[in-house]
Amino acid sequence: MIKFIHSADIHLDSPLHRLEVYDGAPVDRIRQASRRAFENLVNLALGEAVDFVLIAGDLFDGTWRDYNTGLYFISQVRRLTTAGIEVFMVAGNHDAAGRMTRLLPYPEKVHLFSHRDAQTRTLDPLKVAIHGQSFGTGAVTDNLAAGYPEPVPGYVNIGLLHTSLTGREGHETYAPCTLADLENRGYDYWALGHVHQFEIVAETPMVVFSGCIQGRHVRESGARGCVRVNLKAGSAPEVTHHPLDVIRWERLTVDIGGAQTIDQGLDRFKAALETKIDQHDPLPVIARVDVVGETTLHPRIAADPEHLKESFRSAAIAVFGDRAWIEKITIRTRPDGRAATHPGPLQELALFVDTLTSSGSDLLALSDELAALFQKLPADYRSGDARLRPDDPQQMRELVDQAHALLVRRLKKDAAAS
Template identity: 40%
Template sequence: MFRFLHAADVHLDSPLVGLDRYESAPVDAVRSATRRAFENLVGLAIDEEVAFVLLVGDLYDGDWKDYRTGLFFVEQMAKLREAQIPVFVVAGNHDAASQLTKNLRPPDNVHFFSTKKPETRFVEAFDVAVHGQGYATRGITADLAAAYPAADGSMFHVGLLHTSLDGRPGHAPYAPTLSQLLAQKGYQYWALGHVHKREVVSQDPWIVFPGNLQGRHARETGPKGCTLVTVENGAVKQVEERPVDVLRWAVTRIDAEGASSTGEVLDRVAHAIASEADRSDGRALAVRVEVCGPVACHDEIASDPDRWTQEVRALAAGVGSTDVWIEKVRFATERPTDLAQLAARDDAIGSLIRDIASAAGDPAEIEALRASLVDIRGVLPRELLDGEDTVDPHSPETLARMVVEARELLLARIIRQGSVS
């Protein structure tokens, strides 16, 4: 019986461009999270006395800013060498050979697979064959797995592959292949990488995406970590998810419908944040808060969103022992009013509702909005365009949401400045 660890998409020292623009952001803690999670991975490997560790692509986020990233990796690998644990690595799209201009020789327990063709290495003490091929360039569109050798003999076979398989939402279609082709190779376990959400694609044979090691923004929520595999009598006996993240991301959506006051809305938000903190298992927590629904106090919130954003941020201080950072607050509440009735009015409110409804249904108006956003993006500094939550002028959903938000903001301001019933 033996165990091994399967991890992928570490993205060591991912720069997280624009993080310092976020109010009260724990910049150092967030930027060091990938290192601390990797340290946890190494510690877990040693504690579990694993036979080997697999790192399946995107160990690095791209070319190193300086040699400190490489030195950190070498130091961690030296700990595994001392514990006599070999490490097998394939390059992915972010750390493809063509992307890296700096390099340091790793300890002799670490093997980087060839980027030219599939290669096989053996862990003879456990009768294991490990197969893999890294990326020579970032945009691999060929089916690398097709050239992997078929299983031969009675050994336990593991395949390392950084791939999108037959496509996964939000991920570029690199090294595409089919799970059926992987199964035909006769391997007992396929260690995949590239997809940042954990997924067990198949259990016969085992085909697993472990997800990324550490969430880096609000699209990478929930537990993050690696997979611990137990092998007995030449077959996979157990596959376990093992979180190693140090900062957990969450998006909490609060339905404010029926709340009678801003105080009640805040109470609901506080309860939602506390629930997320309970699920973080004592880890630091980064929360994006979205408040929605028709609510009587909508105009009060919409007319001064900055004040209510700060009220939400203040709630984090009362969570308790968990370190909570409110990454962003978005209010998408609505007036509990029949828009058809408002549109029928013979005043500024009615005119506004009719004009916005007309614009929302006019392809020429939507195209003009899109063109304006493209022009604005064209003059903004690059660092303001690289965040994970930037406005996409080519997204119909984004444009539709902006029209609704503009309507609600204008209504709130008009109502605040005059008595409108």
């Protein structure tokens, strides 16, 4: 029986995607996550005594800041080669985009396929042939699979390829090819990279995306890792997904519908977060929270959303410590439709806001009216993930809702004082 590990999209020392701007973020832990996950991969390969390891591209994340990234990789793969485990790699779009990645020699038994044409490397004692081609540039739009060699007769043939196939949401269309292109090549297994989600695309032959080994942001939520493959003559490959990640990302929806107090909302948040933490125990969880629901608290929340957000962050720290961290909180609550309508001007204002926010075209027209004001905002409000997007009707609706709540609160305060 042949045993090997298929991995991809390791992105060693990937940047933090702006996580360092948040107070209390476990920056050092997150910065080291890709290395700890890679060490888990090496430990798995050694513990399972596999015959070889495949890396289907994007080992690195572009140009290194210094040589420490490359030296770290060499120190880890030497643990494999010392144990007699060979490593076969193709460069992906992030590897090809880097320059320093080409300057350090790899240890013996670590094989990087050329980008000039597809090659075949054989492990003759195992009767295994591995075929692959690296990216030469950061954006390869040719069908590389079409040029892969014919299978070696009498050998187990494995294709190592960094590709988006016919396209996958959230991923650039690189080295595009069809499933038929791979099936017609006559190989026994296709080890694919580039798509960060684990996926068995086909079973005859087995075509697999191993996914990334460590989620780097909330779009890469859930368990991440590699696949261990067992191949027996005359049998279909046995594919087992092995989590390797050391931090989990999750989306968390907290419904505070019907809540009468902020404390009730906090209790629901803590219960929902605890469920996620227990699901991924013992790994820590980084969560993006969406607060939803129809509640009488909505005007108060809309008038001062930061109070609720910081209350949630404080509760997470107080109750769960370093088991959880809140990356971002989005508030999408709605007014309680059963709440009493204020008479007079406040009622007229509420009707006007309801009319305005129910029409996407009216919201975009309002955005055009405020365009000059948006341009005067500080740069932090006009760039990055947290930027204000006046062309987004949903965000404009939230801004109008917040302005309405603030205005009602101020009018009530002035009326009480007069």
